[in-house]
Amino acid sequence: MKASAAAHPIQGLIKYHGLRDEGLRLPFHDSISVCTAPMHTHTTVEFGHEHDHATIDRVQASERDMERIRDVIDPLREEAGERSGMRMVSLNDFPSNIGLGASASGFAALTVAAAAALGLELSLEELSRYARRGAGSASRAVTGGFSRWYAGTGDRDSISKEVPHPGDMDLAMLVALVPAHKFTELAHKDVLSSPFFKARLEYVPTVLDRMEDAVRRGDVDEMGRLAETDTLLLHGITMTGADEMVLWRPETVKVILEVKAMRQEGVRCYFSIDTGATVYINAHAADVDLIRGRIEGLGIRTMTCSVGGPARVEAQHLF
Structure with missing residues (x-):
């Protein structure tokens, strides 16, 4: 047992x-x-x-x-x-x-x-x-x-x-670590008080199939664009709820602006932020080293991630 x-x-x-x-x-x-x-x-x-x-x-x-x-x-x-x-x-x-x-x-x-x-x-x-x-x-x-x-x-x-999704999908995820305590449960409870939540309920069904189609085709840029827009919508709701939860930190904004600057320079990369301050940067694998250098140049620690598999039983026990 x-x-x-x-x-x-x-x-x-x-x-x-x-x-x-x-x-x-x-x-x-x-x-x-x-x-x-x-x-x-x-x-x-x-x-x-x-x-x-x-x-x-x-x-x-x-x-x-x-x-x-x-x-x-x-x-x-x-x-x-x-x-x-x-x-x-x-x-x-x-x-x-x-x-x-x-x-x-x-x-x-x-x-x-x-x-x-x-x-x-x-x-x-x-x-x-x-x-x-x-x-x-x-x-x-x-x-x-x-x-x-x-x-x-x-x-x-x-x-x-x-x-x-295609096994050879050209997706790399760089994580810009911004330590800040998050309040996910409180944020979920606060959504109904935002004047923008109804608009989100109308918007999300229009993009779910587009995101799924992008995943099936391995379209990294479409996935990145959709995730970036979704990030802004989600945090707009969080910031405009009754508790006015601003979860971003100055480093979060620095990363966002750096990603946008790199994109203007022709580097295809996109930010994505869950309920917190840490930023994911979705990009093509060939650009990861360049992006890492730019983000770490801001004094922010990074980690590089790839697509992980399902949960699995492990032979090694912790006790």
Whole structure:
């Protein structure tokens, strides 16, 4: 009754923002993301304990963390007919809580490890439904690669499916790390108070199929353009909600302006920002070294990522 799993975090391309059902974490609309390797979360789960206990990056999980962990674990326990307590140990090999999608990889790895420990034989799409209850984006981290999370009509059909893409896609993702605590849950609750949220609900359905088509064709530039526009729309809503959440930092703006300057010079690169201050730069692989030099010249640390696969069972345990 012990198993381990690993999963990659995600970059939102057409991002989700807001929940129509907070308990089941059902979104208002579909969304599309890409997993970012080699960053990953490694998680070990074991059942048979008296109580539930979890540590994340060697720190005991908070009360809120345990609530979200049980949102995933309890339905899996019920499915398996198991009533014992659970021990979980989870480690990230990248900075968490700064907009790199650690909750996505964390709950994806938890779901796959827990299901394996319980002996449940479920497809990745079925597992994405359980992962969604911990963090919406975790549904897409389960299925990996480029994935589309379908809003669905309820719990059963709000799942993620991988979007096929060319194996030789010329996409590189440079991450400009801007450390700043993010408040994703608060941002999701705040969306309805923005005067622009209704416009987003009308806009997103018009671009989801365009993004999926770009992924299937391997069109890096179209993907980059659509993700950049989506970024501006999402943060416009965040900034105009009741809490006026400005999540960007001066370094964030520096990166945005540098990306736009490089594009004017003929370098095909595009910025993308999830709920936080850290910036993804989507570009062609041949331009990565040039872009890295320009961003690090601003005094900002970078990481280079490629497209990561689905969540997977791992042989190595953390305890």
